[in-house]
Amino acid sequence: MNLSINDFKYTYPSERLLMGPGPSNVAPRVLQAMANPCIGHLDPQFLAIMDETQQLLRFLFQTKNPLTIPVSGTGSAGMETCLVNMIEPGDEAVICVNGVFGVRMTEIVQRIGGKLLRVDGEWGRAMDPDLVRRAIKGKQPKMLAVVHGETSTGAFSDLAEFASIARECGAIYVVDMVTTLGGMNVPIDDLNIDVAYSGTQKCISCPPGLSPISFGPKAMEALDKRKTPVVSWYLDMGMVKSYWGNERKYHHTAPINMTYGFREALRIIAEEGLQTRFERHLKHHRALVAGLETMGLSMLVPEKERLPMLNAIKIPEGVDDLQVRRALLNGFGIEIGAGLGPLAGKIWRVGLMGHTSTMRSVLLFLTALETVLKSQGFKARPGAIEAATAV
Amino acid sequence: MNLSINDFKYTYPSERLLMGPGPSNVAPRVLQAMANPCIGHLDPQFLAIMDETQQLLRFLFQTKNPLTIPVSGTGSAGMETCLVNMIEPGDEAVICVNGVFGVRMTEIVQRIGGKLLRVDGEWGRAMDPDLVRRAIKGKQPKMLAVVHGETSTGAFSDLAEFASIARECGAIYVVDMVTTLGGMNVPIDDLNIDVAYSGTQKCISCPPGLSPISFGPKAMEALDKRKTPVVSWYLDMGMVKSYWGNERKYHHTAPINMTYGFREALRIIAEEGLQTRFERHLKHHRALVAGLETMGLSMLVPEKERLPMLNAIKIPEGVDDLQVRRALLNGFGIEIGAGLGPLAGKIWRVGLMGHTSTMRSVLLFLTALETVLKSQGFKARPGAIEAATAV
Numbered sequence: 001m002n003l004s005i006n007d008f009k010y011t012y013p014s015e016r017l018l019m020g021p022g023p024s025n026v027a028p029r030v031l032q033a034m035a036n037p038c039i040g041h042l043d044p045q046f047l048a049i050m051d052e053t054q055q056l057l058r059f060l061f062q063t064k065n066p067l068t069i070p071v072s073g074t075g076s077a078g079m080e081t082c083l084v085n086m087i088e089p090g091d092e093a094v095i096c097v098n099g100v101f102g103v104r105m106t107e108i109v110q111r112i113g114g115k116l117l118r119v120d121g122e123w124g125r126a127m128d129p130d131l132v133r134r135a136i137k138g139k140q141p142k143m144l145a146v147v148h149g150e151t152s153t154g155a156f157s158d159l160a161e162f163a164s165i166a167r168e169c170g171a172i173y174v175v176d177m178v179t180t181l182g183g184m185n186v187p188i189d190d191l192n193i194d195v196a197y198s199g200t201q202k203c204i205s206c207p208p209g210l211s212p213i214s215f216g217p218k219a220m221e222a223l224d225k226r227k228t229p230v231v232s233w234y235l236d237m238g239m240v241k242s243y244w245g246n247e248r249k250y251h252h253t254a255p256i257n258m259t260y261g262f263r264e265a266l267r268i269i270a271e272e273g274l275q276t277r278f279e280r281h282l283k284h285h286r287a288l289v290a291g292l293e294t295m296g297l298s299m300l301v302p303e304k305e306r307l308p309m310l311n312a313i314k315i316p317e318g319v320d321d322l323q324v325r326r327a328l329l330n331g332f333g334i335e336i337g338a339g340l341g342p343l344a345g346k347i348w349r350v351g352l353m354g355h356t357s358t359m360r361s362v363l364l365f366l367t368a369l370e371t372v373l374k375s376q377g378f379k380a381r382p383g384a385i386e387a388a389t390a391v
Numbered sequence: 392m393n394l395s396i397n398d399f400k401y402t403y404p405s406e407r408l409l410m411g412p413g414p415s416n417v418a419p420r421v422l423q424a425m426a427n428p429c430i431g432h433l434d435p436q437f438l439a440i441m442d443e444t445q446q447l448l449r450f451l452f453q454t455k456n457p458l459t460i461p462v463s464g465t466g467s468a469g470m471e472t473c474l475v476n477m478i479e480p481g482d483e484a485v486i487c488v489n490g491v492f493g494v495r496m497t498e499i500v501q502r503i504g505g506k507l508l509r510v511d512g513e514w515g516r517a518m519d520p521d522l523v524r525r526a527i528k529g530k531q532p533k534m535l536a537v538v539h540g541e542t543s544t545g546a547f548s549d550l551a552e553f554a555s556i557a558r559e560c561g562a563i564y565v566v567d568m569v570t571t572l573g574g575m576n577v578p579i580d581d582l583n584i585d586v587a588y589s590g591t592q593k594c595i596s597c598p599p600g601l602s603p604i605s606f607g608p609k610a611m612e613a614l615d616k617r618k619t620p621v622v623s624w625y626l627d628m629g630m631v632k633s634y635w636g637n638e639r640k641y642h643h644t645a646p647i648n649m650t651y652g653f654r655e656a657l658r659i660i661a662e663e664g665l666q667t668r669f670e671r672h673l674k675h676h677r678a679l680v681a682g683l684e685t686m687g688l689s690m691l692v693p694e695k696e697r698l699p700m701l702n703a704i705k706i707p708e709g710v711d712d713l714q715v716r717r718a719l720l721n722g723f724g725i726e727i728g729a730g731l732g733p734l735a736g737k738i739w740r741v742g743l744m745g746h747t748s749t750m751r752s753v754l755l756f757l758t759a760l761e762t763v764l765k766s767q768g769f770k771a772r773p774g775a776i777e778a779a780t781a782v
Binding site: 104 | 397401402405407411422436443466468623647648652662
């Protein structure tokens with residue numbers, strides 16, 4: 001334990017173009033906001049910043065829910081928060097699984113002693129509502145959970161369909177919006193969503209570290225009526241709500257500077273406007289796909305089920321997955337994502353999220369990918385840039 | 392949901408002197424580090440930054456433990472991490488309680504189905520080892536947990552004493568170092584501590600958002616031998632260790648920019664040197680106490696049990712707690728802490744943690760407090776500044 005620790009050569013992060021499944025690129029305004037002086041978690045100034053953050057977050061979720069806050073952990077902490085607060089041991093939970101993040105929900109439900117009803121859909125496709133209808137026939141589950149945009153496959157599901165199913169069977173409707181919030185229209189009040197959670201590092205373009213959640217009236221009622229304490233003290237919304245609400249009762253020290261950054265990222269969204277932002281995501285997604293298909297590549301997900309912010313591209317035969325990703329990162333500073341689980345080695349996941357969703361990103365990526373694929377012997381057809389810019 | 396959200400008047404944080412129970416003031420270097428570009432959580436550059444962070448953290452904990460990492464949540468998440476990973480339903484856990492944070496541990500143990508053996512000590516005093524010896528006589532608890540420095544009272548306990556007790560009964564020895572790590576000597580390998588956790592926002596002087604933990608061989612063995620899954624997916628160290636270890640297996644997206652700030656705060660500590668840093672904390676604590684006692688104020692905790700970084704001052708008779716704290720904050724930009732639980736209204740908690748522990752803080756605080764107390768009719772005796780500077 002001597003002081004040679006000071007002899008380290010320290011690593012500094014490069015300016016990557018973040019086109020993986022998140023984090024996305026963070027605007028300088030957000031980074032600068034995080035560098036504001038740290039103040040106390042009960043300082044009246046911080047309490048005002050909390051209120052402003054909640055108002056902006058309600059705007060983004062399009063909700064009136066009082067309990068609309070960033071949880072003090074990354075997206076998976078948000079997932080865990082929603083499940084541990086809604087499910088007591090023995091409660092039946094229907095989990096729709098069409099990718100890695102649905103699987104993750106089933107693992108959490110099992111750990112906390114919930115009675116799991118797992119409905120498996122096809123990976124790379126929207127979740128089929130009829131599968132769920134058949135599986136729950138005659139049952140009255142406590143909760144029905146679906147992943148809006150499966151980050152592992154690039155497909156999105158129809159939230160209105162699952163809202164109907166949840167209403168029919170009386171279940172609390174929980175939606176994972178980690179990838180979609182800020183990039184697709186998810187008006188949670190209009191969609192009758194009872195519980196929603198997301199992450200900051202995807203279409204909100206704030207560094208990872210917080211997880212926005214919103215609990216509606218039905219969720220609050222379930223929270224009040226619990227017979228057992230929430231198994232997690234840290235994520236117990238019955239207590240955390242008193243810190244974010246009018247009581248201002250200390251629970252745990254909030255991540256102060258992350259909250260500054262998050263508020264700034266939400267301000268950028270409010271300034272752009274939701275509709276404009278969603279259209280921007282869609283436009284650049286279409287441009288990317290037009291370019292890729294012109295080159296001769298194909299997408300994993302059928303057109304109508306494709307997420308605009310996460311594009312799953314089939315890796316062409318004979319092309320080395322890892323070599324391509326390394327060449328993009330080392331030669332061009334572009335990060336893209338690998339496939340997960342059964343899709344490992346079969347797809348690339350290319351994000352166009354939040355601040356990253358620009359025509360500049362699309363054109364640079366298409367150009368770099370074409371160059372790298374050529375070096376791998378893949379004959380890309382000409383005209384990708386023209387096709388992309390014509391969208 | 393219209394765009395009037397852009398008409399907000401936004402609040403910006405002032406440059407406070409943070410002399411509460413944490414967060415402490417953050418050095419500009421740390422804030423600037425957090426504003427570095429966000430990169431991916433599997434980027435080779437970030438993996439290098441993770442390794443450097445772990446090496447620096449091992450230096451601070453004075454340990455060789457491989458699993459020495461920042462957990463992706465604030466200090467209470469670190470507490471929960473240690474308890475949920477070590478305790479399975481039915482396992483007996485001895486929790487020493489001499490303040491709010493001991494109570495918090497008992498709550499977590501009960502939520503996760505542990506068999507709680509609570510030993511109550513006196514609030515405002517070191518935990519008495521004999522109380523624990525008597526309580527566990529003839530028992531073989533799975534775990535023994537003690538809070539090194541009780542942030543709620545300003546007292547610290549003798550870690551070597553509890554190490555002997557844990558060894559005698561074969562228990563896993565867990566220590567809360569939220570307040571002390573970085574400000575007092577806590578060489579966890581030498582002290583035979585199996586599990587330690589802390590926060591970033593106290594003597595490490597990084598904004599809140601991460602919780603440094605270290606698991607020793609006995610803890611790793613307990614983790615391997617578990618019969619039930621860890622109830623928290625997010626905090627399951629059996630999985631998180633594969634991301635921080637050589638496998639680099641994705642678990643959850645790490646808080647990237649918080650990690651930059653944390654690494655920079657650890658570098659500052661390494662540059663200063665541990666011994667110098669501990670002496671600095673002690674010196675300014677002594678200066679503060681000399682000034683306060685000269686003024687005619689008195690401390691809650693007996694001299695030998697006082698934390699150097701958190702000073703519990705008895706509120707003099709006839710002085711209004713809230714008015715004094717408000718006057719310090721609004722008139723001088725100084726934040727101090729209120730009493731918690733049974734000590735609410737009876738003490739002020741004045742922190743001299745990390746970057747805040749300077750003679751400048753001591754002198755400004757004494758001067759401001761004297762001014763405010765005079766306006767409350769309290770007759771401070773003269774000579775506080777002279778007494779402080781003479782230390």
